[in-house]
Amino acid sequence: MVFALANSEFDIIKKFLATPNLNFLRDGVELGIGDDAAIIKPPPDQNLVFSLDVLASGVHFPADAKPDVIARRALGVNLSDLAAMAADPLCFTLGLTIPEIKEDWIEQFTDGLSTLAREFNCPLVGGDLSSGQLQIAIQVHGLVPDGMATLRSGAQIGDSILVTGTLGDAAVALLGLGYESHLGSDFKLHGLADPQPLFERYFFPSPRVEFALGCRGLANAAIDISDGFVSDLSHVLRESRLGAEIEEAALPFSATAEACLSESMLTQACLNGGDDYELCLMVSQDSKDEVFEVAKNCDLSLCEVGIIEEIEGVRLKTRDGKMVAVNGDGYKHF
């Protein structure tokens, strides 16, 4: 059901969700909020790409997180999945369960959603609002021309492994916010540097949509980095039945992360920190320059961190020249 419009729900939906800020008009969307279902009409030469993510309070975000932060994370991580497929955002649905109706909370939540929805021209078209423990289910829908989606399975031997932005920032932010890290008790802040500049990197992931659309047809495979770089790269390698060699010295990190962590913990944050929502692209040598050009035009940093190889598994070439096997012990949901 597209928002059960009964009683108090009806009022909340009308006031906060079925608004021009969220349920706005967009080409391709035939029917939004207000019926049993939403309707879209993809153009004849396009595929519809969609991804559903659920964020639960106390699991995917701290129980006391601000509503606009939760909203922007929830929609942002989904848009990041679309970017990984080279799909152009079209619209999204929202399944929101909240313990009670607090108008202030809902207003801030929907304001946060609206910021990203407007930025990516991706209106809310339906969903479900009900009571229950706080959880946010969001499905985003995007369009990609026939055969142009970038899959995990397309990596080729000799492809460069490219990573946008910097890795490990969100893991440092979580430490700075006082939360325990899944990376263990050794993973802690080092020195006196202030991790505060990185909080936004955790709160407000930036889906790399513009870059991804610019790279259509240039990457052999792609994935977004959510669980952790090695863990996510391993999905690509598994689907492509290949392996990879990564250079420790090539891993991209921010100056703040560097100042906050010891050298070995910095590498750990880059490899397995998670919540980065950067893109990892597998690109042939022929296309590499063009992909770097796209990144430059998007004002986005891009690093070559390794190469796809025939032998399965992920090998890390350390700063002192040793080769060690690393595994994808990224974020474990259980």
Place this chain on the structure above:
Amino acid sequence: MVFALANSEFDIIKKFLATPNLNFLRDGVELGIGDDAAIIKPPPDQNLVFSLDVLASGVHFPADAKPDVIARRALGVNLSDLAAMAADPLCFTLGLTIPEIKEDWIEQFTDGLSTLAREFNCPLVGGDLSSGQLQIAIQVHGLVPDGMATLRSGAQIGDSILVTGTLGDAAVALLGLGYESHLGSDFKLHGLADPQPLFERYFFPSPRVEFALGCRGLANAAIDISDGFVSDLSHVLRESRLGAEIEEAALPFSATAEACLSESMLTQACLNGGDDYELCLMVSQDSKDEVFEVAKNCDLSLCEVGIIEEIEGVRLKTRDGKMVAVNGDGYKHF
């Protein structure tokens, strides 16, 4: 993300979700479980219709409900929304949050899902599995030819209001199962009749897909009855800016419901019981015979319960000839 394939999640997804029983091939589905997103390609002359519903433990189903019951309800209620739009099921996504991995539970849950998925040729194509309080988010996707979706807004003055099956059975079942009803403390079992035959009506709603597809182009408006007949009819009336007169004597109920409730409570169950997952169609006099013929061919009972009128609101003509206003105090989610 289409099932974060990390660690134990990966094994669970591979063993129970990315299986031929759920993630089966189907025309129109280009890519199912295993990448950042799923891909479908609707035929050029078709619209994509989709509906997201979230079921939370302790709110939408009893916390101790059996996993196959939860699964079939979760997918069934969504398919019922597609039926209301006259859409043909195509595929679905699942956002499952569970407190812990219990393989027995997951096996029964996925068996239940698979039963309906197979029956309606509607494979699972992606989603999200993580820890959290038990909640099931399901989005179903269906196809309908351009302009053929049945909306809530299309009712016309003089349309007959038709209802499939019987109403109130699920409300009686819930009483029989020992749960308190939202209809208040006066709503209770009456006499010695056994409500047990109705338990299946609550546990396993039957989406009226075949009937709905047969009625394409014949109904002016439609809705599925989930919150309660009057509540849901009121959505149609609101969207169509019209009113309705309902005949108490014409309301369809089962013999078991009749035996379990007093006469006034039986009417209450039919009007506001909810969880019926029957269809309510607004049909012109010219098309009525044809719709009854479709129901007959589907071996589905169909009743004419009232008529669409110009004056807004819902009026009930009681068995003793009085006219009373009734409102849509169906199920309140808060």
